Amino acid sequence: MSETSSSSGPVPFRNPGWAGNTGAFDLSEEQVRGDDYVGVRPADGGHASGAATYPYMKVEKSPEAPLFEGPYRERFDKILSRYPESRAALLPALNLAQELRGHISPETMREVAVLLDLPEAYVRGVTSFYTMYNKRPVGRFLIQVCTNISCNLCGGDEVLASFLKHTGTELGSTSADGDFTVTEVECLAACGTPTAVQINSRYYENVTPDSVPAILERLRKKGE
Template identity: 45%
Template sequence: MASLTESSRERVERIAARYPERRSALLPALYVAQEQDGYVTDEAIEDIAGILGISPAEVKGVASFYTMYYNRPVGRYVFQVCGTLSCALCGAEEVIRFLERKLGVRAGQTTPDGKFMFEVVECLGACGSAPVMLFGDRYYENLTLDQLDRLIDELRSRPAEEPQRAPQLTGVEARD
């Protein structure tokens, strides 16, 4: 497992400097750690605690509370499919079955090549445009199996060193 790199430490320091209380930078600091390694390592938790002046237990508690942070290696590309009522009524079950077939894994599992993981999550807050999937920082609303098929094929064709950003499928660019 890895500690924060010097670059990640500097990012966390810059983020923390924007807050009157350094501890308030905890969520973005966890995001930096996860961006570095794909998940939040125990060493990163120790580093973040030291930088922000809080206990490792507090950092671990926050990291384990939020579902957006992973405490174990996951696929390079993680799809979060809403499984609540609105999405279920509008096709989420078909999306889940499609992902199981296309990727050859069940929800919560990572493909043998380490490239993909999908999980079924609670409401993503876009009930009016169900079914909805979150990939990286991009929502895929009114998701169709054809869109999902194209997305996976595009991601499979990417070289390993290419950034993990979600491809544009809907004509709405993600905000940074």
């Protein structure tokens, strides 16, 4: 791990990027990111980013899961410990709730507001501002296709159409088997490898319409 220097001597570089192994808790990255966090390059195409993309999403979501118990309570407490006031912890708390439940329902907003002692309207306003928070249930695999400029020039619309065709869905709807929800998103910051697609927490790059069936088949068979 790299280090930076200061006038008082070397200072350990401590930016774990997750509410991890600093402070009162001693959690591994795996514990913090989730029990099926994948931080390695996937076997068949796609690139796992250095950190889980935002927000993290499990394959098996539990819309009725309690907020927060067990390891999730530990992670929530850790998040709280990193900020001077509870309001500042709202985004990571919502991330955690979405990771657990798959979407942020009005009831989840209310529960998060109670947990952070914030007005419910404030939580609702923040949640509705960010498109990354799913306001409706999504399938096991949330497929987000970038159709912004770089990807659009390289066939993003055709990739989107291919995902819709091969999942038998319409934009934003979930397939009958509950496996797939396909949405269109703005730039995923992978403009150099268009078309970029984010499926749950994983990036797939250089996706073409012809590569879509193989991606879906792999998801059906192996999960992510």
